[in-house]
């Protein structure tokens with residue numbers, strides 16, 4: 230299999246996993262077999278990716294910043310990143326709202342279907358869990374998100390994978406390394422440089438396992454689908470989300486072409502392993518190490534840019550999620566609260582979906598939790614909330630998989646744009662897992 234490019238191997242794994250999942254759905258005890266004997270391999274893979282995410286952010290950012298030699302560059306990189314992230318997210322929400330208001334997927338849904346969905350999902354543990362998580366988020370004060378960036382104990386931040394706190398710490402260390410004499414900084418810079426190389430090699434090795442892991446992940450997704458009738462009723466809504474997400478990918482390709490002068494197809498080819506993993510894992514955080522490896526080694530973005538832009542993006546830039554939140558909120562209103570469909574409410578959705586996507590964790594179905602906050606901000610009746618979530622619950626997982634692809638692609642695109650604007654986009658130097666293998670074998 231050595232000659233087959235990685236993304237093809239992953240695609241083959243995915244397709245076989247889907248077929249296997251469907252077969253197991255029809256076999257007696259098949260679901261149990263997948264849960265007990267196949268799915269754990271997907272979990273092991275995700276655990277390994279999460280294992281290296283924090284050391285990778287730390288090493289790559291500290292080394293990158295200490296290479297800058299000019300502190301003012303950090304300010305312009307930060308400012309550009311935030312402005313472009315906000316810009317792309319606004320575009321995503323506007324695309325989403327335009328589609329849902331034109332297609333009106335919720336307008337024709339029959340009372341019968343609504344009653345069926347309500348009965349099946351209103352008291353579902355998944356829906357109740359999302360509502361509980363949303364109310365815990367809402368209870369925090371207005372500046373809590375800012376306070377949360379500053380850690381009081383960095384080991385807690387590592388242990389709880391608090392990405393923004395780790396980024397803050399890495400920036401802090403990186404800047405201080407620039408502010409002390411070069412000779413004194415040298416040992417620590419060398420240490421983080423070496424750590425970065427090691428973790429990048431770990432990504433290469435973990436990716437050897439990716440085609441098998443996506444097989445397990447996809448089989449596990451397929452066995453969770455049981456009610457195809459309800460899925461078909463939600464096809465219009467799902468179509469709107471997928472069409473919006475596809476337009477966003479098109480928008481990124483235009484940005485790549487216009488701002489970095491690189492070929493969009495080349496970009497897609499290089500980033501595709503990260504996209505496929507985003508699809509299989511539904512988590513931009515779990516995909517982050519692979520996104521960083523692809524962007525640094527295969528696209529040619531310098532460490533100081535990718536080490537900052539990508540982890541920040543995985544946490545705060547979720548274009549796919551905000552596009553979905555706009556569509557889902559309006560769809561739910563079309564079905565059960567049409568009187569709320571005012572122009573002002575749609576403007577409020579733009580603002581809250583922007584903030585909600587920043588606040589969403591980069592884990593599966595986090596977007597649905599924050600959707601509750603978007604709905605509450607427009608005065609959506611509290612007693613209708615469980616029905617609202619029930620309406621979209623059945624198709625949430627496949628849509629989550631698709632929106633995570635967009636979230637990851639958006640981060641990669643912005644990292645290229647920021648790198649280009651700072652003259653930090655160079656010819657890539659890809660490294661393979663076995664570059665040095667002969668010597669140590």
Ligand code: ASP
Nearest residue numbers: 512513550591592595596
């Ligand atoms: N799963 C998404 C991500 O990790 C977040 C979401 O939309 O639920 O990017």
